Amino acid sequence: MQPIQEAQQTVGNGMKTIQVRVNGKIAKKEVPIRMLLVDFIREELALTGTHVGCSVEGRCGACTIVLNGDAVKSCLMLAVQADGADIMTVEGLGTTDKLHPIQQGFWEKHGLQCGFCTPGMMMSVYNLLKTTRHPSIDEIRDALVGNLCRCTGYEHIIQAVQYAADQVAAMSKEERDEIFSY
Template sequence: MHPLQDVQKPGVEGTKTIQVRVNGQIYKREVPIRMLLVDFLREELGLTGTHVGCSVEGRCGACTIVLNGNNVKSCLLLAVQADGADILTVEGLGEPDNLHPIQEGFWEKHGLQCGYCTPGMMMSVYNLLKVNPHPSVAEIREALVGNICRCTGYEHIIEAVQYAADRIAAMPKEERDKLFSY
């Protein structure tokens, strides 16, 4: 049973105006009160980098984002519950010509195959490296326990995180701080 089944059942109707800051930009929208946050991001804001991989049951982690500094699975929240929140999605991580070291790590170390899990993985890695700049392999595995990958066997993902950690550690402090402002 989906954790939000009671709220989502027919009969619970209506809309509510919410305001969120996503990737540094403010959005104010009227949304159905039953709309999931992941659907709001993808359909209302067009931020389709946040994926849906498990019929929105909280099991795969493809929909992981950063919300008010914490990793959340955006299929387990309603958009209205995010009212007032500060959100980072994969689109806010870096630019095509200026990748975040986490993105660079996945690129350099072949941390993806189909790429379906990758945005969620990277958002979990973001919060890991924010608080633990030098994670052990065991700590990386633990941080990614909620993110399922059906392609890679995880070894290249571990290497991608280690690559990113090394790149970030070599940067001046001001640059490092800018990478983790959420």
């Protein structure tokens, strides 16, 4: 990721063209240099599954995405800093015909109520399960420490992650590589 000042240096008119790969598709757009990455994702790419919950203060985690293999809060980055990045949003997880095990876990274990926090939760869980086969409850709690939920009391979310982890652990390496390609 480019530092903010360096990312903004190359522009003269307050705009800069950036190119990112989002959920496997290339997007090239001219953006205001002060545009937040979360606004770029929601407004320019129309991927509104990424939410804004805390007035972009980095506190709630609703805006979490996977960027170059890490879970990041997209309200704490500028779009220009993501130039050249590989991004996954919740829309890239699974399809209605074939849910990702993480989505299946939230469905089976009632890991959501209003659902506002859910996309960000899922991105943090993705980052955990990509590298941790059998996460302990403490590891799950640690992975979700930056994601707030005002509805569920978290217990069903923990159960959803455990369900997803069991599904992933039962898969072949090829199947795991396919669903954790970011």
